[in-house]
Amino acid sequence: MDFSLSKEQQDIVKAAREFASKEFPDRAQEFDRNESFDLDLWRKACELGFVGVFIDEAYDGAGYGFLEHCLITEEFWAVEPGIGQAILSATFGSELLDLFGSEKLKKLVLPRLVSGKAILATAITEPNAGCDVAGAETGAVKEGDEWVLNGAKMFATNGNLADYVLVYCRTDPENPSRHHRHSFILAPTDTRGYESTKIRGKLGIRASDTAELAFNDLRVPSDWLVGKEGEGFYELMAFFNRTRLHICAQAVGLARSAMEESIRHTKQRHQFGKPLASFQVTQFKLAEMATWIRAARNLYYEAAWSVDHGKVDHGLIAMAKWFSAEIAVRCADEAVQMHGGYGYIDEYKVQRLYRDAKILEIYEGTKEMEKTIVSRAVLG
Numbered sequence: 001m002d003f004s005l006s007k008e009q010q011d012i013v014k015a016a017r018e019f020a021s022k023e024f025p026d027r028a029q030e031f032d033r034n035e036s037f038d039l040d041l042w043r044k045a046c047e048l049g050f051v052g053v054f055i056d057e058a059y060d061g062a063g064y065g066f067l068e069h070c071l072i073t074e075e076f077w078a079v080e081p082g083i084g085q086a087i088l089s090a091t092f093g094s095e096l097l098d099l100f101g102s103e104k105l106k107k108l109v110l111p112r113l114v115s116g117k118a119i120l121a122t123a124i125t126e127p128n129a130g131c132d133v134a135g136a137e138t139g140a141v142k143e144g145d146e147w148v149l150n151g152a153k154m155f156a157t158n159g160n161l162a163d164y165v166l167v168y169c170r171t172d173p174e175n176p177s178r179h180h181r182h183s184f185i186l187a188p189t190d191t192r193g194y195e196s197t198k199i200r201g202k203l204g205i206r207a208s209d210t211a212e213l214a215f216n217d218l219r220v221p222s223d224w225l226v227g228k229e230g231e232g233f234y235e236l237m238a239f240f241n242r243t244r245l246h247i248c249a250q251a252v253g254l255a256r257s258a259m260e261e262s263i264r265h266t267k268q269r270h271q272f273g274k275p276l277a278s279f280q281v282t283q284f285k286l287a288e289m290a291t292w293i294r295a296a297r298n299l300y301y302e303a304a305w306s307v308d309h310g311k312v313d314h315g316l317i318a319m320a321k322w323f324s325a326e327i328a329v330r331c332a333d334e335a336v337q338m339h340g341g342y343g344y345i346d347e348y349k350v351q352r353l354y355r356d357a358k359i360l361e362i363y364e365g366t367k368e369m370e371k372t373i374v375s376r377a378v379l380g
């Protein structure tokens with residue numbers, strides 16, 4: 001068994017770390033305080049080839065696997081989670097388009113995502129349907145050669161910035177099986193009937209845009225359906241099996257940052273005439289962090305490897321997702337604790353990490369939903 005990264009993968013890690021370390025730290029506090037972001041940073045990351053590396057070469061991607069995308073994600077999040085999210089979430093939905101989209105739509109959208117010419121959002125969650133995705137009510141009705149969409153979505157990442165949005169909607173409300181009622185439809189956001197409202201006051205990842213969406217008689221051509229009509233629920237599960245890997249890498253990156261900040265602080269800060277790092281309580285906290293991070297990384301490496309090798313393991317991915325998210329929250333919590341009062345103010349990075357961490361246990365499957373999947377896999 002070989003756990004080492006190839007030379008190419010090591011180079012990707014090094015390049016991602018250098019880019020993030022140079023570009024992110026000076027802007028992080030400003031973006032966080034203002035809930036803003038500079039899209040030039042995303043364009044720069046696209047130019048340097050960090051965005052959408054898992055997209056096939058046929059659509060101008062690098063044709064790497066999800067593992068390589070995870071390596072970049074971990075490095076970006078290890079420097080600044082909010083900025084990492086703002087940049088890398090611009091392709092959110094491309095995984096689904098790649099799996100189920102028509103050649104025409106893939107050729108239209110994917111190269112534009114890679115080159116920094118377009119942003120894609122994916123809208124699944126609704127005011128009355130979060131974890132229960134099969135309960136989504138946004139409707140799409142076929143009229144002639146068009147789909148007509150009506151409904152509302154919540155928490156769409158990049159909903160205010162996106163050029164395209166992938167909408168999970170009900171196309172067959174009468175189907176007796178609630179798992180065969182939905183489909184994905186792609187819509188250009190400059191279409192009449194698309195409305196987005198910025199959600200302000202988020203706890204963390206405040207550089208990343210989040211929107212509430214409304215569709216009012218939004219019309220798209222019928223061949224903008226992505227995947228098979230009525231199979232959206234299952235396509236969504238396949239999509240999550242890819243995108244949850246990204247969350248694992250986000251979590252490991254954030255946890256790493258929490259540990260690095262803690263090491264720096266506890267070596268510098270003296271109490272009772274000694275550095276905090278000399279107390280066994282501190283040492284044990286750091287030992288636990290290092291172990292959790294290693295375990296979480298090995299879980300997501302295995303999960304990403306399995307997807308890249310066509311051996312998708314739903315239970316393993318869910319395990320990796322909840323575990324990495326949980327340890328990220330714990331590491332951020334311990335980091336603030338080790339900083340004492342300084343960790344409570346926003347001049348110190350750990351305060352931001354503490355706030356940024358929580359989303360990892362919520363989006364793309366809450367930890368309760370992930371544990372449900374794991375327990376089903378365990379119980380058979």
Ligand SMILES: Cc1cc2nc3c(=O)[nH]c(=O)nc-3n(C[C@H](O)[C@H](O)[C@H](O)COP(=O)(O)OP(=O)(O)OC[C@H]3O[C@@H](n4cnc5c(N)ncnc54)[C@H](O)[C@@H]3O)c2cc1C
Binds near residue numbers: 129154155156
């Ligand atoms: C910053 C941010 C970005 C997001 N980005 C996107 C995006 O781009 N696209 C998108 O579609 N959505 C997005 N989301 C939405 C996110 O995926 C949902 O918030 C999440 O799926 C939970 O749904 P909910 O908020 O409606 O919570 P609910 O479904 O109401 O759940 C509330 C709580 O109840 C628990 N719960 C629910 N059902 C059960 C059950 N059966 N058993 C045990 N516990 C249960 C949940 O685990 C949770 O703890 C984003 C959210 C945020 C905050």
